[in-house]
Amino acid sequence: MTEPTADVAPPPSAFDITCETLIIGAGACGLVAALSAHEAGQQVLVIEADPVPSGSTALSAGLIPAAGTKIQRAAGIDDSAERFAADIQAKAKGENDPALVDLLASNAAPVIDWLTDTHGLPFSLVTDFDYPGHSRRRMHGLPTRSGAELIDALRTVCENAGIDIICERRATTLFRDSGRIHGVAVTRPDGGTETIGCTRLILACNGFGGNRTLVHRHMPEIENGLWFGHDGNRGEAVLWGEALGAATDHLGAYQGHGNVAHPHGILITWAVITEGGVQVNRDGRRFWNEAQGYSEAARAVLAQPGGEAFAIFDARIATVARQFEDFKRAESAGAIKTADTLDALARKLGLPAAALVETIASIPLGGTDLFGRSFGLTPLAAPYCGVRVTGALFHTQGGLQVNETAQVLNRDGTPFPNLYAGGGAACGVSGKSDSGYLSGNGLLSAVVLGRVAGRAGGSAS
Structure with missing residues (x-):
């Protein structure tokens, strides 16, 4: 340019x-x-x-x-x-x-x-x-x-x-x-x-x-x-x-966004996180307090191996996210993966299954984790959903x-x-x-x- x-x-x-x-x-x-x-x-x-x-x-x-x-x-x-x-x-x-x-x-x-x-x-x-x-x-x-x-x-x-x-x-x-x-x-x-x-x-x-x-x-x-x-x-x-x-x-x-489907380039609403979802890196591990917001997520995600992460949520949360046209486009493009078990979802996303299962099991329902994020009482449940994302600059x-x-x-x-x-x-x-x-x-x-x-x-x- x-x-x-x-x-x-x-x-x-x-x-x-x-x-x-x-x-x-x-x-x-x-x-x-x-x-x-x-x-x-x-x-x-x-x-x-x-x-x-x-x-x-x-x-x-x-x-x-x-x-x-x-x-x-x-x-x-x-x-x-x-x-x-x-x-x-x-x-x-x-x-x-x-x-x-x-x-x-x-x-x-x-x-x-x-x-x-x-x-x-x-x-x-x-x-x-x-x-x-x-x-x-x-x-x-x-x-x-x-x-x-x-x-x-x-x-x-x-x-x-x-x-x-x-x-x-x-x-x-x-x-x-x-x-x-x-x-x-x-x-x-x-x-x-x-x-x-x-x-x-x-x-x-x-x-x-x-x-x-x-x-x-x-x-x-x-x-x-x-x-x-x-x-x-x-x-x-x-x-x-x-x-x-x-x-x-x-x-x-600037306004960043750390939840852009990659390589599709489609914005994934932060509702997938605020409703109880999490982000994990290539190792299947969480790496920050996602409650801080999607602009802060851009730098946090870019700092991970390969500058990418994976948003993990479930069908209940996907129902909330479908009010956004972008999320429906991401589903149509095949960016959103779904599976009946976390092991199967990990295979579809290319993540280590044992680490992902352990990460989701460690979410302190009704409590606060080591990153300082507080969670509600509703656990993530099958069917599970995930999407590969990267960090982006959206606007100054x-x-x-x-x-x-x-x-x-x-x-x-x-x-x-x-x-x-x-x-x-x-x-x-x-x-x-x-x-x-x-x-x-x-x-x-x-x-x-x-x-x-x-x-x-x-x-x-």
């Missing part, structure tokens, strides 16, 4: 086209920002580098954590933005900007209610298992629990509202003069260039996980992991920010610093007057490393900052 072009230059004397609010990126952040800006009365244009909108969102389960939604209340779940913020900070060891945490935690529920009530997105709660770090069940998703479904739904709503989305246009140059952004240059599929002028610009474009140079520079501990994110995440936002003198933070933070979490209206900040803390950021372009709330990643943080930042940036349209004219 060639290094991205991310230049900053003075504006041209005239632009090919102009708009009020220009949004780079048609992932969840960009589409939510477009809806919000449109509702605020702005003339909106969204440009997208891919042939169709997708981004990292389309590769995810599309789950958005939110506390205090109408859906939660209907389910009898007592939750609050304050509790949600405390969970975020606890996972990140207090390393996050409290103002940003409060902004995301307090606006998540209104965003879900707005998307549900105003735009008809059929969100529902994941109520049959817990995600690590969340003290309440607050993960909201669409019926197939698929990020692709979320992107398709948001795109349909935008198109029905008459919002222009132009695909196959990759932004290469930001035009700046007198401290303001005046527009961008984009490349077309034929190699030609177009210029777009704007009153304000929202960077909803990408992180930098697909840029191996930046990954090596900022997060060398995961650089050998499978790149499981969107290849369009090449880091233009960070590179533009550096050229503009913008403030960045937590560039070493650091990025441009923004304020309470999603404006990008200079290094001296002052905001750029008409430059906004969200999604992978902005710093999220995962602390300094993967250990601070709380499930759903990426989409939380995307939809909330997209909503905030879009609604701020009247303040940047």
Whole structure:
């Protein structure tokens, strides 16, 4: 992959086209920002580098954590933005900007209610298992629990509202003069260039996980992991920010995933672990506290022989996991192995049978193991299931610093007057490393900052 072009230059004397609010990126952040800006009365244009909108969102389960939604209340779940913020900070060891945490935690529920009530997105709660770090069940998703479904739904709503989305246009140059952004240059599929002028610009474009140079520079501990994110995440936002003198933070933070079916490259939901499953290495032995989370699992798995592990669970847990489209794809692809005995499962996975049997028998039901993980009272039982997995980098979490209206900040803390950021372009709330990643943080930042940036349209004219 060639290094991205991310230049900053003075504006041209005239632009090919102009708009009020220009949004780079048609992932969840960009589409939510477009809806919000449109509702605020702005003339909106969204440009997208891919042939169709997708981004990292389309590769995810599309789950958005939110506390205090109408859906939660209907389910009898007592939750609050304050509790949600405390969970975020606890996972990140207090390393996050409290103002940003409060902004995301307090606006998540209104965003879900707005998307549900105003735009008809059929969100529902994941109520049959817990995600690590969340003290309440607050993960909201669409019926197939698929990020692709979320992107398709948001795109349909935008198109029905008459919002222009132009695909196959990759932004290469930001035009700046007198401290303001005046527009961008984009490349077309034929190699030609177009210029777009704007009153304000929202960077909803990408992180930098697909840029191996930046990954090596900022997060060398995961650089050998499978790149499981969107290849369009090449880091233009960070590179533009550096050229503009913008403030960045937590560039070493990332969302990993240590449960990606290998070599199939299909995400295996962490429900197979939280419901009582375990991970073992090639020797059939457990090697860490799986309750820490799937982002931390990426490094733990990569540190094992061959950079691989095996998730072991049972048919009861597989039933829970089948609500996720990815898991059903993994079953169809033959990644999930099943057997009536652990000996037979070990043979199918290429593991030493005696060691696997001993490992499963040593699970302290109703107690805590030597790694510090607590287990429930339900044992793994036949038929047993297993899948070979590896560790992967899914998304970077650091990025441009923004304020309470999603404006990008200079290094001296002052905001750029008409430059906004969200999604992978902005710093999220995962602390300094993967250990601070709380499930759903990426989409939380995307939809909330997209909503905030879009609604701020009247303040940047």
